[in-house]
Amino acid sequence: MIKSKIVEDKLDTLVSSNAVPIIDLENCGRRAPLPGEPMRCGYSSIVYKQSVKTRVGQQLDKALSEKGIALLVNHGIPDEKIKAAWEQFDHFLDLPSEVHDRYKRKDGTNYGYVSPGMERFDGKTPELRHTYNICKLDDNNLPAEAETLPKFAKTITELSYEFKNLSKFILWAMHSALEMPTCDFVDKHSGMLSGDDVNMTTLRMIYYPAIVDDEPDQSEGAIRCGAHVDYGTFTLLTQNSEGGLEVQLPGSEKWERVGHLPGAILINGGEILSIWTKQRYHALPHRVIVPERVQIRSRGRHSIAYFCHPDNSTMISPGDLLPNKTESAEDSSDEKIYNAYELIQKKFSDTYGQRSQGGNES
Numbered sequence: 001m002i003k004s005k006i007v008e009d010k011l012d013t014l015v016s017s018n019a020v021p022i023i024d025l026e027n028c029g030r031r032a033p034l035p036g037e038p039m040r041c042g043y044s045s046i047v048y049k050q051s052v053k054t055r056v057g058q059q060l061d062k063a064l065s066e067k068g069i070a071l072l073v074n075h076g077i078p079d080e081k082i083k084a085a086w087e088q089f090d091h092f093l094d095l096p097s098e099v100h101d102r103y104k105r106k107d108g109t110n111y112g113y114v115s116p117g118m119e120r121f122d123g124k125t126p127e128l129r130h131t132y133n134i135c136k137l138d139d140n141n142l143p144a145e146a147e148t149l150p151k152f153a154k155t156i157t158e159l160s161y162e163f164k165n166l167s168k169f170i171l172w173a174m175h176s177a178l179e180m181p182t183c184d185f186v187d188k189h190s191g192m193l194s195g196d197d198v199n200m201t202t203l204r205m206i207y208y209p210a211i212v213d214d215e216p217d218q219s220e221g222a223i224r225c226g227a228h229v230d231y232g233t234f235t236l237l238t239q240n241s242e243g244g245l246e247v248q249l250p251g252s253e254k255w256e257r258v259g260h261l262p263g264a265i266l267i268n269g270g271e272i273l274s275i276w277t278k279q280r281y282h283a284l285p286h287r288v289i290v291p292e293r294v295q296i297r298s299r300g301r302h303s304i305a306y307f308c309h310p311d312n313s314t315m316i317s318p319g320d321l322l323p324n325k326t327e328s329a330e331d332s333s334d335e336k337i338y339n340a341y342e343l344i345q346k347k348f349s350d351t352y353g354q355r356s357q358g359g360n361e362s
């Protein structure tokens, strides 16, 4: 009896059917620098084992070119730091709406609080989620409510550094897989979290409220997060439960449930990486739907996305990251080349429209 109930409750997902490649990062293969070891492209403080970097690079290359997605395990970000950040975001959301308004995202910038409905990936359907974007690790960008949120800034800053370091490792691993001769690719991301005026990298705290079926506007036609591809180089995503995340794998239009592997971080490629590699790496379409199952949709869901972007001034020329780039540069000579900032601003105007103009929702 009990057994059949469990089987019935089990969701069929990409994770449960082993369709998402799993990559073991071995805590990023960190090792102590050897005495007198030279500076490495500005990242002297962290040194990775070449063997781990090479293996991870090859696995990422296969995963992002064939599936557009992978699960990272042993990534080295402590679970407690992730949970502490969700807790702090809950405290923020519990504060009165006047406080939320003080920190609202304004057009022309990307940091701050985004309330349900401000962001619409399809341009019309409001999204049932609260998010908070962090683009720069200084106090002016983070809520400083000494009385009510004393630990928010410190907790989120610490976690952001963890994601930034993990991203540097991934950039190094990709760099080694794509056999790039110089460290330009990694250096082109050196402004991560120094502010969206130099680099659009963002750590986004996300909370999807529980869906209560008999409340108006809650489930009919609503979406937790509309279908889209991410804009940057890649995205790292952690979630606390299965809660409606779906993807379209390369070559398929079918939406498939991702599922949940506790403790793992998902990586998916973004549009800039896809242009840069002439679509060798896919920008993965994804969305978060209101789950069909009452048990799942009636609980809230937390996630955190770290959007890794190149510096705004980086020219993104198609195929530039491919090993045989001379050939690809020739056949793309008539394509207009944009810098990372121009590519992203176009996306933002599609997603936010005029709704957040001056910080006011319409």
Ligand SMILES: O=C(O)CCC(=O)C(=O)O
Pocket (backbone or CB within 6 Å): 204, 206, 225, 230, 237, 239, 245, 286, 287, 288, 303, 304, 305
């Ligand atoms: O919360 C999630 O699972 C996905 C969020 C997402 O795709 C985004 O904010 O771009």
Ligand SMILES: [Fe+2]
Pocket (backbone or CB within 6 Å): 228, 229, 230, 235, 286
């Ligand atoms: Fe996304």
